[in-house]
Structure formats: structure tokens, C-alpha cells
Amino acid sequence: MSKFLVSLFVYLALTGSVVAALTEIEEDFMQDIEDIQKSMTSNISLQDAATAKSEAVELEAMFKDVEEFYVKKGDAADAVDWSKESRGYLVAISKALEAKNFDAASQSAVSLAKTCKACHKIYKSKD
Numbered sequence: 081m082s083k084f085l086v087s088l089f090v091y092l093a094l095t096g097s098v099v100a101a102l103t104e105i106e107e108d109f110m111q112d113i114e115d116i117q118k119s120m121t122s123n124i125s126l127q128d129a130a131t132a133k134s135e136a137v138e139l140e141a142m143f144k145d146v147e148e149f150y151v152k153k154g155d156a157a158d159a160v161d162w163s164k165e166s167r168g169y170l171v172a173i174s175k176a177l178e179a180k181n182f183d184a185a186s187q188s189a190v191s192l193a194k195t196c197k198a199c200h201k202i203y204k205s206k207d
Contacts, residue, residue, distance in 0.1 A: 105149055110204075113142050117196070120173070121189045124182055132185065133177040140170040162199040166192055 116135050123132035147163035150156040169192040176185035 105146065109142075109145075113139060113146075114196075116142075117189075117192065121186075121193070124173070124177070124185045124189055127180075127182050129177040129180060129182075133174050136170045136173045136177065140167050140174070143167045143170065156203070159199055159203055162195050166195050169195065 116139055120132050120135035120139065123135065143163050143166045147160055147167070150159040150163060153159075169188045172188040173185045173192070176182070176188060
């Protein structure tokens with residue numbers, strides 16, 4: 081095994097985060113977030129609370145990784161704030177879904193989408 085892989089495994093074991101180990105967030109990771117978010121929003125509309133809640137929990141964990149990435153990157157306080165805000169919306173979505181309050185879940189999903197767009201205006205790669 082190469083020294084790089086050994087170093088990466090040690091780092092990941094210590095930090096517990098793949099995204100935090102990167103110098104840039106992988107486009108595929110962000111695309112996964114976007115795809116899961118769209119699915120969650122659709123499942124909220126379909127009133128599939130169980131699936132939407134599962135997706136909200138998954139997204140909340142993913143946004144934790146995004147937050148950790150931007151904390152470690154530094155000089156990105158707004159991205160850290162947006163990641164935290166996104167996690168808050170996802171917690172609110174989960175709670176609303178537990179209560180079968182699909183209107184509240186939908187409103188939080190819209191707020192989440194707006195937060196993502198605000199962050200992407202600054203940080204999304206324009207390759």
C-alpha cells in the first residue's frame with residue numbers, strides 16, 4: 081500500500097470524514113447531495129414520511145461533512161454558516177415528518193434549497 085493511502089487512512093481514522101480530507105469538495109459528492117435533496121423534496125410532496133426522513137438524516141450527515149470541510153479550509157465563514165443552516169433545516173424537516181406535518185417539512189425543504197443556491201453562487205466550481 082502506498083504511503084499516500086496509509087496517510088489518508090490514518091487521517092480518516094482520526095477525523096472520521098472523507099470530505100474533510102479533501103482540498104476541494106468532489107463534484108460527485110455535491111451532486112449526490114443535490115440528487116438526495118430532490119428525492120427528499122419529492123417524497124415530502126408524496127407524503128412518504130419514512131423515505132423523506134431517511135433522506136433528511138442522510139443529508140444532515142453529509143452537510144456535517146461539508147461544514148467540517150469548510151471549517152478546515154478556512155476563510156469560508158459564510159460556507160460554514162450555510163452548512164450549519166442547512167443542517168438546521170434538515171433537523172426541522174425530520175421533526176416535521178415525524179409529526180406528519182408535510183407543509184412544515186415542505187417549507188423547510190424550500191429554505192434548504194435557497195440556502196444551497198446561495199452557497200453555490202460563491203463556491204460552486206465553474207469548470
